[in-house]
Amino acid sequence: MSNAADTDTIELTILMPCLNEAETLATCVEKAQGFLARTGIDGEVLVSDNGSTDGSQAIAEGLGARVSPASRRGYGAALINGIDTARGRYIIMGDADDSYDFTNLEPFVERLRGGADLVMGNRFKGGIAPGAMPPLHKYLGNPVLSGIGQLFFRPNIGDFHCGLRGFNRARVQELDLQTTGMEFASEMVVKSSLARYRIEEVPTTLKKDGRSRPPHLRSWHDGWRHLRFLLLFAPRWLFVYPGLVAFFLGAIAVAVLAFGGGVQVAGFGFGVTTMVYASALCVLGYQALLFFWLTKLYATQEGFLPASPRYRSIVARWSAERGLLIGLALFVLGVIIGIVQVVRWGSLDFGAQDAVTAVRIAVPSALGIILGFQTIMMSFFSGVLTTPRRESRPEALIES
The missing domain is CATH 3.90.550.10 (Spore Coat Polysaccharide Biosynthesis Protein SpsA; Chain A)
Incomplete structure (x- = not known):
C-alpha cells in the first residue's frame, strides 16, 4: 500500500x-x-x-x-x-x-x-x-x-x-x-x-x-x-439459517416416518413419499451448512471477512482428520443400515418385498451414505484451504 x-x-x-x-x-x-x-x-x-x-x-x-x-x-x-x-x-x-x-x-x-x-x-x-x-x-x-x-x-x-x-x-x-x-x-x-x-x-x-x-x-x-x-458478507443469513431449518425439518421428518410409520395430520397422510422429499430437504440443508463452513474458511483466509475470537477458537479445534472421521462414521452407518436391509431381503429368499417397508429403510441408509460422503469431501477441501502457505509468490511465478 x-x-x-x-x-x-x-x-x-x-x-x-x-x-x-x-x-x-x-x-x-x-x-x-x-x-x-x-x-x-x-x-x-x-x-x-x-x-x-x-x-x-x-x-x-x-x-x-x-x-x-x-x-x-x-x-x-x-x-x-x-x-x-x-x-x-x-x-x-x-x-x-x-x-x-x-x-x-x-x-x-x-x-x-x-x-x-x-x-x-x-x-x-x-x-x-x-x-x-x-x-x-x-x-x-x-x-x-x-x-x-x-x-x-x-x-x-x-x-x-x-x-x-x-x-x-x-x-x-x-x-x-x-x-x-x-x-x-x-x-x-x-x-x-x-x-x-x-x-x-x-x-x-x-x-x-x-x-x-x-x-x-x-x-x-x-x-x-x-x-x-x-x-x-452475511454467510449466516445466506447459508446457516436456511440450512439449519431445512436440515432439521428434513431430519426430524425422516426419523418420525422411519420409526413411527405413516402420520396423519388434519386428515392428510404422510408416508414414505414424504420421507423421500424430506431426505432431499435434509441433504439441501446440510449442503448449505457445508458451504457456509467452506465460504467462511476461504473468506477469512483471503481477508474478505474478519475472524472473530469465537471463530478462531473453533478453527483451532477443527481439523480435516476430525471431519473425515465424522464423515466416515455417517457413511458406515448408512452402509450398515443398507446391509441390514439386504439381510432382511435374503430372509425372503430375495423375493418380492413390501415396497413401503423397503423404502422406509432405504431412505435413512441413502441419507447416511450421502451426508457421510459430503462430509468427507468437505473435510478434504477444508484441508486444502487451511494448508499453511507463504503470504505471496515471487513475481516471476505470478507473471508466468
Missing part, C-alpha cells in the same frame, strides 16, 4: 472519484475549496481520476486541486487509489456530479473530530430534491437494500448507499477494502460494522446532478451487485 506521505500533514482530504465529469467537476472543486477557505480547515481537494478522456484532469489541476490517476477502472478502484494517496487524517468522499453539497461538510468534520470512524450522510433525513433520485431508487432500491444491510450488519444507519461520507483514513485502511466496482460503498459499511467501528450519520441533501449524459449507475445491475455483496 502506497501513501502520499509517511505522516499526516493535513487534517482533511475532500476526495472526488472522477470519470469524464468535465461538466460538473469545476463546480464541485470550487465548492470544496470554498468550504476549506471558509472554515479554515487545513485540507486539500483530491481528484482520483479513473481514465477521463474529456479533460477533467486539466480542469481539476487548473483550479488547484491535486489529481491522482487510478490505474484500474471502477468506482471502488478510484476511491481506493484516492484513499491511498490522500494526505489528510480524515477523508470526506463525494461524487463529482454536483449532486452532493460540498459547502456544508461541518457536521462530518465535527463527528470525525469527536472520534467517529465512519460518518454516513443520510439523504432521506436531509432532503432529496425533485428529480434527484429516480422513484425506483427512492422508494424501492435504497430502502430495501438499506433495510437488508441493517438487518444483517446492524450499522444503525438509514441510508446505506449514500455517496457522501467521511472517515478516518487510517482506520479505513486497516479494513483492507478490496472491491473495485460499485460494491465498494457497501464493503466500507459492512467491514466497518463487522470490525465494530464507531459509525454515525448526519443529514445531507441530494440535488439533481448537473450532467447532460446518463449516470454511470445501472439500476438493476448495480442493485443486484450490492444485494449479492451483502449476502456474501
Whole structure:
C-alpha cells in the first residue's frame, strides 16, 4: 500500500472519484475549496481520476486541486487509489456530479473530530430534491437494500448507499477494502460494522446532478451487485439459517416416518413419499451448512471477512482428520443400515418385498451414505484451504 506521505500533514482530504465529469467537476472543486477557505480547515481537494478522456484532469489541476490517476477502472478502484494517496487524517468522499453539497461538510468534520470512524450522510433525513433520485431508487432500491444491510450488519444507519461520507483514513485502511466496482460503498459499511467501528450519520441533501449524459449507475445491475455483496458478507443469513431449518425439518421428518410409520395430520397422510422429499430437504440443508463452513474458511483466509475470537477458537479445534472421521462414521452407518436391509431381503429368499417397508429403510441408509460422503469431501477441501502457505509468490511465478 502506497501513501502520499509517511505522516499526516493535513487534517482533511475532500476526495472526488472522477470519470469524464468535465461538466460538473469545476463546480464541485470550487465548492470544496470554498468550504476549506471558509472554515479554515487545513485540507486539500483530491481528484482520483479513473481514465477521463474529456479533460477533467486539466480542469481539476487548473483550479488547484491535486489529481491522482487510478490505474484500474471502477468506482471502488478510484476511491481506493484516492484513499491511498490522500494526505489528510480524515477523508470526506463525494461524487463529482454536483449532486452532493460540498459547502456544508461541518457536521462530518465535527463527528470525525469527536472520534467517529465512519460518518454516513443520510439523504432521506436531509432532503432529496425533485428529480434527484429516480422513484425506483427512492422508494424501492435504497430502502430495501438499506433495510437488508441493517438487518444483517446492524450499522444503525438509514441510508446505506449514500455517496457522501467521511472517515478516518487510517482506520479505513486497516479494513483492507478490496472491491473495485460499485460494491465498494457497501464493503466500507459492512467491514466497518463487522470490525465494530464507531459509525454515525448526519443529514445531507441530494440535488439533481448537473450532467447532460446518463449516470454511470445501472439500476438493476448495480442493485443486484450490492444485494449479492451483502449476502456474501452475511454467510449466516445466506447459508446457516436456511440450512439449519431445512436440515432439521428434513431430519426430524425422516426419523418420525422411519420409526413411527405413516402420520396423519388434519386428515392428510404422510408416508414414505414424504420421507423421500424430506431426505432431499435434509441433504439441501446440510449442503448449505457445508458451504457456509467452506465460504467462511476461504473468506477469512483471503481477508474478505474478519475472524472473530469465537471463530478462531473453533478453527483451532477443527481439523480435516476430525471431519473425515465424522464423515466416515455417517457413511458406515448408512452402509450398515443398507446391509441390514439386504439381510432382511435374503430372509425372503430375495423375493418380492413390501415396497413401503423397503423404502422406509432405504431412505435413512441413502441419507447416511450421502451426508457421510459430503462430509468427507468437505473435510478434504477444508484441508486444502487451511494448508499453511507463504503470504505471496515471487513475481516471476505470478507473471508466468
